[in-house]
Amino acid sequence: MNELNIKYHNNFLMEVEENVEEGKWVKMCMQCGVCSGSCPFGPHWAHPPQELFMMVRAGKRADVLNSDSMWMCTSCYNCVVRCPRKLPITQIMHGLAAYANHLGMAPKTQPTRDFSLLFWKNCTRTGRVNELRLTLGLYFNDGFMAGIRKGWAMRGIGLGLMKAGRLNAFELFKGHVCKDRKGVHAMLKKAAEIEQRRKHPAS
Amino acid sequence: MSEMKTAAYICQGCGIAERLSTKQMAVVAQKEGKMQVVREHAFLCNTEGVQMIRDDIAREAVTHVMIAACSRRAKTEAFHFPEITLTRANIREGVIWSQPESDEVQEITQEMADDYVRMGCAEIKKMKLPQGAPNKARNKRILVVGGGMSGLTAALESAEAGYEVVVVEKQKELGGWAARLWKCVPAKSPYIGPADTGISALIAAVTGHPRIKIHLNATIAQTGGAPGRFQVQIAGESGATTTEEVGAIVQASGFTGYDINKLPELGGGKSPNVVDQAGLEQLVIEAAKQGRPVRRPSDGGKVRSVAFVQCAGQRDGSGKHLPYCSGHCCNTSIKQAMYFKDANPGTDTAVIYTDLRTPGMGEDFYRSGQNKGVTFTKGAVSEVMTDGDTCTVKFKDLILDEEGSIEADLVVLATGQVPNSGVNIDIPEEEQAQARPVSILNLTYRQGKDLPQLKHGLTDSHFICFPYETRRTGIYAAGPVRRPMDMAQAVEDATGAALKAIQAVENASLGRAAHPRSGDLSFPIVRLEGCTQCKRCTVECPFGAIDEDEKRYPVFNESRCRRCGTCMGACPVRVISFENYSPDSIGSQIKAVDMPDEFSEKPRILVLACENDAYPALDMAGMQRNVYSAFVRIIPVRCLGSVNTVWITDALNGGWDGVMMMGCRHGDDYQCHFIKGSELANYRMSKIDDTLKQLGLETERVTTCQVAITDSARVAQLINDYAAKIAEIGMSPMKGFA
Numbered sequence: 001m002n003e004l005n006i007k008y009h010n011n012f013l014m015e016v017e018e019n020v021e022e023g024k025w026v027k028m029c030m031q032c033g034v035c036s037g038s039c040p041f042g043p044h045w046a047h048p049p050q051e052l053f054m055m056v057r058a059g060k061r062a063d064v065l066n067s068d069s070m071w072m073c074t075s076c077y078n079c080v081v082r083c084p085r086k087l088p089i090t091q092i093m094h095g096l097a098a099y100a101n102h103l104g105m106a107p108k109t110q111p112t113r114d115f116s117l118l119f120w121k122n123c124t125r126t127g128r129v130n131e132l133r134l135t136l137g138l139y140f141n142d143g144f145m146a147g148i149r150k151g152w153a154m155r156g157i158g159l160g161l162m163k164a165g166r167l168n169a170f171e172l173f174k175g176h177v178c179k180d181r182k183g184v185h186a187m188l189k190k191a192a193e194i195e196q197r198r199k200h201p202a203s
Numbered sequence: 204m205s206e207m208k209t210a211a212y213i214c215q216g217c218g219i220a221e222r223l224s225t226k227q228m229a230v231v232a233q234k235e236g237k238m239q240v241v242r243e244h245a246f247l248c249n250t251e252g253v254q255m256i257r258d259d260i261a262r263e264a265v266t267h268v269m270i271a272a273c274s275r276r277a278k279t280e281a282f283h284f285p286e287i288t289l290t291r292a293n294i295r296e297g298v299i300w301s302q303p304e305s306d307e308v309q310e311i312t313q314e315m316a317d318d319y320v321r322m323g324c325a326e327i328k329k330m331k332l333p334q335g336a337p338n339k340a341r342n343k344r345i346l347v348v349g350g351g352m353s354g355l356t357a358a359l360e361s362a363e364a365g366y367e368v369v370v371v372e373k374q375k376e377l378g379g380w381a382a383r384l385w386k387c388v389p390a391k392s393p394y395i396g397p398a399d400t401g402i403s404a405l406i407a408a409v410t411g412h413p414r415i416k417i418h419l420n421a422t423i424a425q426t427g428g429a430p431g432r433f434q435v436q437i438a439g440e441s442g443a444t445t446t447e448e449v450g451a452i453v454q455a456s457g458f459t460g461y462d463i464n465k466l467p468e469l470g471g472g473k474s475p476n477v478v479d480q481a482g483l484e485q486l487v488i489e490a491a492k493q494g495r496p497v498r499r500p501s502d503g504g505k506v507r508s509v510a511f512v513q514c515a516g517q518r519d520g521s522g523k524h525l526p527y528c529s530g531h532c533c534n535t536s537i538k539q540a541m542y543f544k545d546a547n548p549g550t551d552t553a554v555i556y557t558d559l560r561t562p563g564m565g566e567d568f569y570r571s572g573q574n575k576g577v578t579f580t581k582g583a584v585s586e587v588m589t590d591g592d593t594c595t596v597k598f599k600d601l602i603l604d605e606e607g608s609i610e611a612d613l614v615v616l617a618t619g620q621v622p623n624s625g626v627n628i629d630i631p632e633e634e635q636a637q638a639r640p641v642s643i644l645n646l647t648y649r650q651g652k653d654l655p656q657l658k659h660g661l662t663d664s665h666f667i668c669f670p671y672e673t674r675r676t677g678i679y680a681a682g683p684v685r686r687p688m689d690m691a692q693a694v695e696d697a698t699g700a701a702l703k704a705i706q707a708v709e710n711a712s713l714g715r716a717a718h719p720r721s722g723d724l725s726f727p728i729v730r731l732e733g734c735t736q737c738k739r740c741t742v743e744c745p746f747g748a749i750d751e752d753e754k755r756y757p758v759f760n761e762s763r764c765r766r767c768g769t770c771m772g773a774c775p776v777r778v779i780s781f782e783n784y785s786p787d788s789i790g791s792q793i794k795a796v797d798m799p800d801e802f803s804e805k806p807r808i809l810v811l812a813c814e815n816d817a818y819p820a821l822d823m824a825g826m827q828r829n830v831y832s833a834f835v836r837i838i839p840v841r842c843l844g845s846v847n848t849v850w851i852t853d854a855l856n857g858g859w860d861g862v863m864m865m866g867c868r869h870g871d872d873y874q875c876h877f878i879k880g881s882e883l884a885n886y887r888m889s890k891i892d893d894t895l896k897q898l899g900l901e902t903e904r905v906t907t908c909q910v911a912i913t914d915s916a917r918v919a920q921l922i923n924d925y926a927a928k929i930a931e932i933g934m935s936p937m938k939g940f941a
Contacts, residue, residue: 008609009551028573031581031602054602057578
């Protein structure tokens with residue numbers, strides 16, 4: 001017996017259900033399109049939520065995971081409020097993004113992803129966010145010259161913040177650290193372990 | 204009834220006396236109306252007022268009463284005197300409420316009221332107390348044609364209500380489609396999975412019922428008679444016939460599945476792996492009997508994937524297949540997908556739809572299907588390829604906007620329901636034989652062998668108001684023969700039809716009309732000596748109530764009649780009338796009004812309003828104080844179909860400036876309570892232009908319009924627009940001749 005073409009079969013849907021946060025809701029979408037119509041970023045997505053869900057069901061694994069659409073979600077929750085089937089759409093979008101990132105299939109140059117990674121690194125290192133480093137990190141993300149240009153363009157705001165005592169240039173060198181930095185790291189490690197146990201990522 | 208004694212009562216209540224001179228109306232009733240007793244009363248519908256009328260009936264032997272008060276649709280309980288003849292002049296809704304309150308228009312408002320009194324007085328003298336149809340038919344048995352879900356339900360419901368039932372089933376066993384299903388869509392909470400059909404219990408209940416008689420392997424060779432006295436010849440397998448006498452008939456002849464072989468592009472008839480929904484039920488039942496999962500029909504292989512193609516040969520715009528939606532198929536496909544998911548969640552099931560329609564509690568069922576992992580794909584299927592043992596369903600994915608395909612071991616086509624409705628009596632006989640040779644009822648009616656159809660072979664009924672009523676009184680259609688439906692709807696439908704059948708036999712036994720004039724004791728009386736055998740009445744009767752005798756005279760079957768008066772409107776020699784509604788009772792009203800002369804600037808417009816929709820709309824216009832022209836005089840008619848052209852010519856000869864006819868909407872989505880009445884009226888009036896030209900009158904002087912019961916604002920506007928048009932074309936030159 002020859003193998004069936006997997007298109008429109010449940011393989012990818014099952015994978016999503018097992019690995020994506022709130023993924024079990026994808027099958028409940030009734031394709032009304034209210035989410036797509038409600039999304040303030042709707043026109044800028046390659047695939048609005050309704051379409052992404054259909055692609056999951058159609059078994060278009062690479063198209064979904066390589067897509068930058070779910071990275072466009074701003075978490076306004078408009079879709080979640082309006083969905084007649086009560087799907088946690090925002091969570092699914094973030095879930096899909098996280099899963100794509102985990103598999104290394106997420107688009108390499110995606111601003112939301114870049115910022116998220118920067119933010120995560122920044123805040124987990126010391127247990128608190130160093131705003132100056134985060135900002136500068138973002139400025140210099142696209143190379144040295146680009147960083148200088150952006151910094152120069154924003155100098156007015158930076159000086160203003162400094163005058164008001166809202167920004168300390170010395171934070172760049174040492175910076176504040178949370179009291180129990182080791183405790184935070186232990187906590188994060190444990191959380192990662194739990195997550196690992198709960199999910200069984202596809203090889 | 205020996206001698207006529209007339210009385211007129213004029214009510215002063217509800218502000219009538221403040222607006223009008225009731226004294227003058229009383230004088231009109233006495234002097235012009237020649238009423239023998241005339242009384243005014245401050246509050247006629249109260250106990251005292253009603254008692255006054257009762258006393259006159261008892262002591263003064265009053266037989267004919269004209270009440271000038273509110274609309275005939277109001278206070279019907281207070282003014283209920285079944286022993287005498289009654290008519291009402293509509294002074295409240297029709298005059299004071301629909302006319303502005305001001306001194307300037309006082310004169311024309313009073314004229315309006317006086318005219319209504321004149322009309323009421325003229326009408327009452329032409330009316331008689333209806334005595335009920337003379338040929339009361341008292342058989343109360345109910346015949347149910349068809350032993351499926353609908354038929355068995357109708358049979359059991361009727362029998363449980365205490366009526367004898369005869370069931371005729373063409374097959375050798377009862378159950379119909381329901382018996383050929385593995386499970387059904389649940390009709391009860393929690394709507395999460397396929398449910399038992401309950402058909403075996405129903406069959407057992409019907410078979411064991413002491414009041415139900417069953418004919419299996421039987422068809423109906425002939426049906427003659429009328430409600431309360433149908434003679435039905437039932438042909439058995441051997442060809443021998445038995446005759447059953449019944450009072451009413453429920454036709455639950457069901458449906459046939461649309462032929463899958465007509466869908467070769469969807470693989471229909473090309474591969475055993477492509478089946479319709481009934482075919483899948485068969486596969487599932489076979490598998491269950493053998494205690495194994497469903498296998499691929501072509502080679503007995505494992506079924507790993509099933510595709511359901513919705514709207515196969517339905518909702519078709521090309522004209523090749525069924526144009527309508529059969530209503531049940533989406534839920535049915537969900538149910539069938541669940542067969543597989545419940546047995547083995549690993550089986551892939553995809554439902555490909557363009558619009559998923561899940562009526563009733565189907566939304567819960569749909570959600571449950573999704574929960575169980577049935578995939579729903581919005582797509583338009585273009586082709587099913589059937590090479591080898593797996594099929595490929597090609598479709599356009601309407602969400603992703605691209606061509607898609609699904610490989611499946613089994614493809615289920617959701618084909619539609621084709622009603623088993625017998626011959627289409629509206630097409631010529633040669634074509635009937637060609638189109639569908641099998642008659643279900645074999646009626647001996649002059650108008651044809653089966654129930655009239657509306658569209659697509661579905662039986663004609665007033666879809667909104669009287670869904671079970673067909674155009675043959677005492678014969679009720681139930682289930683998918685009436686409109687496509689699912690099992691739960693069929694059960695409800697059958698119960699409703701059983702109730703209507705019971706009403707029909709009861710009404711027939713009392714000599715009364717069935718819906719929509721139920722309880723009406725009047726019936727058409729024909730003066731045969733004047734009949735010219737033109738056959739218009741037999742042809743135009745929307746209900747096939749009139750047969751012809753050997754000499755080709757019309758034979759009225761009162762219990763088949765709905766009392767619409769379409770025959771009366773059709774009759775060119777005016778020999779058909781009802782005791783309380785006749786060419787004369789309306790004609791005399793038209794002649795009774797006081798016609799101002801040509802130079803008075805007071806035109807008179809006759810409105811003949813259908814009492815089912817237009818007249819209530821006019822009453823409501825009054826209630827809402829929607830002002831309309833004071834130049835109209837409104838006469839309610841049973842149906843526009845009952846309007847005889849003699850009334851129109853009488854009116855025009857009598858100097859009326861315009862005639863407006865208000866009836867229900869006609870056409871495919873008609874609203875006419877008598878189905879064809881308003882259409883026929885419209886047709887007849889389309890021919891009146893010649894008459895108008897002969898009289899030297901403008902064709903605008905007669906107009907017909909379609910009014911719905913909700914048109915309370917529009918109806919006033921229609922009148923005012925027409926009054927403006929009459930003002931524009933000027934007064935009729937015919938005044939003062941009659």
